[in-house]
Amino acid sequence: MSTNQEFDCVVIGAGVQGSFTAYQLAKHKQKTLLLEQFILPHTRGSSHGQTRIIRKAYDEDFYVNMMDESYELWAQLEREAGVKLYRQTGLLVMGPEKSHYYEQVKNTLQRNKVPMVTLTSDNFNQHIPHVKLTEGNGAVVEVTAGVLYADRALKAVQAQFQKLGGVIRDNEMVMDIKPGPIVTVSTSAGVYRAKRVVITAGPWANRLLAHTGLQLPLEVVKINVCYWKEKVPGSYDVRRRFPCFILTESQESKEHIYGLPSNEYPGLVKICYHTGSKADPDQRDQQTDRSDINILQRCVKHCFPGLIPEPAVVESCLYTLTPDRHFVLDCHPTYSNIVIGAGFSGHGFKFGPIMGKLLCELSLGEVPSYDLSPFRIRRFQAKSKSAL
Numbered sequence: 001m002s003t004n005q006e007f008d009c010v011v012i013g014a015g016v017q018g019s020f021t022a023y024q025l026a027k028h029k030q031k032t033l034l035l036e037q038f039i040l041p042h043t044r045g046s047s048h049g050q051t052r053i054i055r056k057a058y059d060e061d062f063y064v065n066m067m068d069e070s071y072e073l074w075a076q077l078e079r080e081a082g083v084k085l086y087r088q089t090g091l092l093v094m095g096p097e098k099s100h101y102y103e104q105v106k107n108t109l110q111r112n113k114v115p116m117v118t119l120t121s122d123n124f125n126q127h128i129p130h131v132k133l134t135e136g137n138g139a140v141v142e143v144t145a146g147v148l149y150a151d152r153a154l155k156a157v158q159a160q161f162q163k164l165g166g167v168i169r170d171n172e173m174v175m176d177i178k179p180g181p182i183v184t185v186s187t188s189a190g191v192y193r194a195k196r197v198v199i200t201a202g203p204w205a206n207r208l209l210a211h212t213g214l215q216l217p218l219e220v221v222k223i224n225v226c227y228w229k230e231k232v233p234g235s236y237d238v239r240r241r242f243p244c245f246i247l248t249e250s251q252e253s254k255e256h257i258y259g260l261p262s263n264e265y266p267g268l269v270k271i272c273y274h275t276g277s278k279a280d281p282d283q284r285d286q287q288t289d290r291s292d293i294n295i296l297q298r299c300v301k302h303c304f305p306g307l308i309p310e311p312a313v314v315e316s317c318l319y320t321l322t323p324d325r326h327f328v329l330d331c332h333p334t335y336s337n338i339v340i341g342a343g344f345s346g347h348g349f350k351f352g353p354i355m356g357k358l359l360c361e362l363s364l365g366e367v368p369s370y371d372l373s374p375f376r377i378r379r380f381q382a383k384s385k386s387a388l
């Protein structure tokens with residue numbers, strides 16, 4: 001057992017958020033240790049899998065603003081690591097033309113001058129074959145959106161962190177955190193002392209925060225990641241410029257349904273439901289609810305006539321949700337040298353680089369580059385008596 005090793009900062013959790021935070025800290029010449037409970041790479045949290053959507057199509061300006069810089073930081077990592085992490089495909093957003101959310105997304109894109117094309121029911125299938133636009137639905141394409149290569153990105157950022165002198169210890173579960181001016185972190189293999197700690201433990205966040213006397217209103221849900229087979233090979237292929245897509249609301253559900261072109265598994269299109277059933281991260285596969293798959297089957301039958309409406313492959317991933325679906329990005333209310341990044345699931349991957357930068361700034365006591373009020377812990381207290 002290694003004992004009493006000292007670091008400027010210990011980051012707990014080597015998913016996308018922890019890996020980018022560690023990389024930023026190392027760039028700021030901090031002696032940094034990144035701890036991970038499983039052997040890397042692993043498929044037990046939220047950051048595994050080959051692809052994620054990157055987009056600016058949001059209903060809030062602050063996400064669009066952050067994405068400007070996040071795109072730049074993704075490109076910077078591509079240059080540093082010499083790998084391709086992003087592929088432009090465009091993002092098709094479809095939803096009831098008069099619904100609040102669809103209108104908000106369209107307006108936010110317009111207001112922020114994000115390149116976009118509005119499609120009509122007359123020209124829709126010229127641009128997007130093999131998709132049925134439901135009557136009453138609008139459609140816009142956010143031109144610069146696309147696919148991020150997730151597994152590759154994680155590998156790249158962890159390698160860059162190590163090149164900067166950072167230390168990764170995987171297969172080391174954090175068992176205890178003792179707060180104080182110097183924080184003591186005990187793992188299954190050692191004891192570390194650090195001036196600062198960042199907790200980016202994804203679905204396990206509350207388990208770690210319990211050591212610091214804090215619990216957040218986080219819900220962990222299992223997502224069935226479904227792949228659907230093309231009836232005619234290539235019809236939804238990334239190489240034929242089929243876009244990523246979001247259906248904001250449908251006959252089948254008020255919750256988003258989203259998908260990516262056939263890419264990682266040729267001939268299979270990834271389409272998922274944007275929420276799932278409650279799960280224990282250590283017993284993920286004991287959650288066997290398939291109601292989301294039933295919703296997706298109806299949607300595929302209705303909107304994607306070129307796909308067989310039965311998933312060919314189903315994988316698993318976890319979302320960690322806050323009540324308002326915004327992230328948690330804050331210092332611990334009692335211990336300012338413990339910083340927390342949590343509740344990213346569902347839509348946090350694309351923000352990895354910018355969240356890493358912000359968590360690094362919080363950890364170093366710097367003024368954050370963005371207004372973090374939507375992400376502060378106190379919003380839970382403020383809203384606890386209302387709909388939350």
Ligand SMILES: Cc1cc2nc3c(=O)[nH]c(=O)nc-3n(C[C@H](O)[C@H](O)[C@H](O)COP(=O)(O)OP(=O)(O)OC[C@H]3O[C@@H](n4cnc5c(N)ncnc54)[C@H](O)[C@@H]3O)c2cc1C
Pocket residue numbers: 012013014015016017018035036037038044045046047048051052053054172173174175200201202203204205208223225272317318319341342343344345346347348349350351
């Ligand atoms: C199916 C699916 C589709 C998604 N699609 C998109 C998308 O299209 N676009 C997008 O932007 N986002 C998307 N997301 C969201 C995005 O993937 C997540 O927001 C992001 O991966 C969360 O990363 P994280 O680092 O917070 O968590 P994780 O990846 O879970 O990382 C946390 C890490 O902490 C480790 N850990 C926990 N406890 C301990 C401990 N005690 N000791 C040591 N290590 C510990 C865990 O093992 C884990 O590796 C999707 C997510 C899923 C599940």
